[in-house]
Amino acid sequence: MNRQWLRLTAIVAQREIRQRGRSRAFAVTTIVLLLVVAAGVTIPAIVARNSKPQRVGVVGGPVAAATGIITEAGRLTGTEVTVVPQPDLAAAQAGLRSGDLAAVLVSGQEVVVKQVAVDNGSGGGLPSAIADVAGLARLLGQLPPGAATSGVALPLRGLSPPSASLSRRLTGLFTVVLVWILISAYGSQIAMGVGEEKANRIVEVILASVRPIQLLVGKVTGIGVLALAQAALMVAVFLGLGAAVGSSLVHGAAPGIVICGAVFLVLGYAFYCTAYAAAGSMVSRQSDVGSVILPVQIPLIIAYALSYTVIYANGANVFYRVLGFLPPTAPVAMPVLYAAGDVPAWQAAVSAVLVAAGTVWMARTAATIYGRSILRTGSRVRLRQVLGRTPAA
Amino acid sequence: MTGTSTADGTVTGQQASLELIGLRRRFGPVLALDGLTFSVPPGEVFGFLGPNGAGKTTAMRAIFGVVALDAGEVRWRGQPAGEHARRHFGYMPEERGLYPGMPIGDQLEYLGRLHGMTVAAARAAAGELIKRLGLQGRETAKLEALSHGNQRRVQLAAALIHEPDLLVLDEPFAGLDPGGVDDMTEILAEQAQSGATVVFSSHQLDLVEDLCQAVAIIHRGRVVAQGPVAALERGGRSRLAVRVTQDPAGAWARRLEVGLATVETVQDGTVMLALAPGADSQRVLDAARAAGSVEHFSFATRRLSEVFRDVVGEDM
Numbered sequence: 001m002n003r004q005w006l007r008l009t010a011i012v013a014q015r016e017i018r019q020r021g022r023s024r025a026f027a028v029t030t031i032v033l034l035l036v037v038a039a040g041v042t043i044p045a046i047v048a049r050n051s052k053p054q055r056v057g058v059v060g061g062p063v064a065a066a067t068g069i070i071t072e073a074g075r076l077t078g079t080e081v082t083v084v085p086q087p088d089l090a091a092a093q094a095g096l097r098s099g100d101l102a103a104v105l106v107s108g109q110e111v112v113v114k115q116v117a118v119d120n121g122s123g124g125g126l127p128s129a130i131a132d133v134a135g136l137a138r139l140l141g142q143l144p145p146g147a148a149t150s151g152v153a154l155p156l157r158g159l160s161p162p163s164a165s166l167s168r169r170l171t172g173l174f175t176v177v178l179v180w181i182l183i184s185a186y187g188s189q190i191a192m193g194v195g196e197e198k199a200n201r202i203v204e205v206i207l208a209s210v211r212p213i214q215l216l217v218g219k220v221t222g223i224g225v226l227a228l229a230q231a232a233l234m235v236a237v238f239l240g241l242g243a244a245v246g247s248s249l250v251h252g253a254a255p256g257i258v259i260c261g262a263v264f265l266v267l268g269y270a271f272y273c274t275a276y277a278a279a280g281s282m283v284s285r286q287s288d289v290g291s292v293i294l295p296v297q298i299p300l301i302i303a304y305a306l307s308y309t310v311i312y313a314n315g316a317n318v319f320y321r322v323l324g325f326l327p328p329t330a331p332v333a334m335p336v337l338y339a340a341g342d343v344p345a346w347q348a349a350v351s352a353v354l355v356a357a358g359t360v361w362m363a364r365t366a367a368t369i370y371g372r373s374i375l376r377t378g379s380r381v382r383l384r385q386v387l388g389r390t391p392a393a
Numbered sequence: 394m395t396g397t398s399t400a401d402g403t404v405t406g407q408q409a410s411l412e413l414i415g416l417r418r419r420f421g422p423v424l425a426l427d428g429l430t431f432s433v434p435p436g437e438v439f440g441f442l443g444p445n446g447a448g449k450t451t452a453m454r455a456i457f458g459v460v461a462l463d464a465g466e467v468r469w470r471g472q473p474a475g476e477h478a479r480r481h482f483g484y485m486p487e488e489r490g491l492y493p494g495m496p497i498g499d500q501l502e503y504l505g506r507l508h509g510m511t512v513a514a515a516r517a518a519a520g521e522l523i524k525r526l527g528l529q530g531r532e533t534a535k536l537e538a539l540s541h542g543n544q545r546r547v548q549l550a551a552a553l554i555h556e557p558d559l560l561v562l563d564e565p566f567a568g569l570d571p572g573g574v575d576d577m578t579e580i581l582a583e584q585a586q587s588g589a590t591v592v593f594s595s596h597q598l599d600l601v602e603d604l605c606q607a608v609a610i611i612h613r614g615r616v617v618a619q620g621p622v623a624a625l626e627r628g629g630r631s632r633l634a635v636r637v638t639q640d641p642a643g644a645w646a647r648r649l650e651v652g653l654a655t656v657e658t659v660q661d662g663t664v665m666l667a668l669a670p671g672a673d674s675q676r677v678l679d680a681a682r683a684a685g686s687v688e689h690f691s692f693a694t695r696r697l698s699e700v701f702r703d704v705v706g707e708d709m
Contacts, residue, residue: 011506019495200489205551208457209480209507375459 012218172339194280268331274366327358483557498532639685
């Protein structure tokens, strides 16, 4: 691999970057993907911000005890509450009527609301929770002040360790969608590009001065640089915009998940790019590319489709854990497993090493297929023809 | 090989720039090249002729090392043609060979750089060629936006961008209008004059016989005739074209004595005769004059398609 070798490979890579980077399709997909990411980050945050904390008034009685009761009721119902002491009942009633207050706890005896809902008593809601907690406090006589602050509920204990939070899982989903979109989109571009060069007999002109392996490496490197640039841009928008709007998705993006996603994006691209190129080299018409890349995509499709079972379930099944360690499916499966907290970091590292080893094998096999089929014109090349020990001529 | 010209006009040894020696290639049941051997003198326009499927394209691809040979060798200036030599070859394939959606200026620059030129040199050469081929102002046009004739011009430019020592063109005249044929002929002659060796293939033998100094005619993967065009056209049996005013049907010719000449065709009052080996043409003239006044009497040369028919025994 001397300088001349690298120079020619770099010229091939440069052409890919220039021609594709300048194309309208690239600009449009980049903008659309960035808009999708931006919308995905900002819209949930804006919706969350609009749910304001409920204001609950307190009249009479010790404010500290009332605050404890109201806070506990808020915790039970999953509502954020603000305690607002009121000078007298009239002021509290005015607050209720104007909608400023959601409920008023009067002297620890009574909960007043603007209007009692029809299903009062059985249903949830903050006012009835306040009523329940305050009733308990009253029944038990004198709870020491502040006792309710630490919670009147019994401790809740799970048999399994707590699973990752939903936001962490959603960050995992974002990673998987990114890896899946980039590998399949850029993989198809590689296959189309190779098919174009073969169908248009461009290789016959180019291969007089460049070796097949240089053309292959230059092409996947050039397209890979574009893919990584687009991915980096998307992650930057995700993190930057997410931090700006205080998105809980970004809060869940622990550095580990980002690193894991980046590693498997690069490894996944490396594993698949040569396979896509080999598939593209087997067609004689560019329109046949779609059918030859389908077998290459199947492992990705399986891992991607099943990733939803991990994200929305408590704990991945054994089958999906196995997918996390197989080189063809790991680039999609492992970031989900890691983000969902189903595998520790060391297992992700083991999987990465396996994918890297698989990539070496795939690159060799694909380069052989590519080298043997890129100049075979006529009907579509069969794998059997190019992978035998003594390939049919 | 010794550096001599053989009797049939082929050049061998040090004089040849390009030599194809015993090329053999089988594609499944098809024997595309069957011991193909010929050599091309430097600085000549050399025609590589034969019917469709004769193995022309396979042989040309073998020159560029893009088809693996079962046997045989391609030599350039007396050495096996390797990667370094090939960087100084230029190839124009029969169809396409360029990126349809890429601006033509970028495309030529890219190919120049792949042949080892610097960015600046490749850009300058691309601009020069675009101007030379009458495409100025279209540098940023995509190839697919050009007319068929202009696309061929860009293909030619792609083969010429690095000023190759050897220019190989696969069917460069196919699909060109007469003006295009003239332009192409002019450029090929110019390349040969500036010292490049030019090899082109064609299945239209008679169209190109005026364009090249020497040819190799191939059929089923082997050379069936080769040499300077003039020698091939004179070769074989001598033929006479005779027209007698009073006898447009050529009845006189059928009365010629056996062993002198035989009638091949009679067309528009002209009798085509094949003179028997060693026979005296003047005795035919005497017989014609006896039949009436002789309007026309000449030795006919063969067209290359007739050379092909004579050697192979079938029409193209």
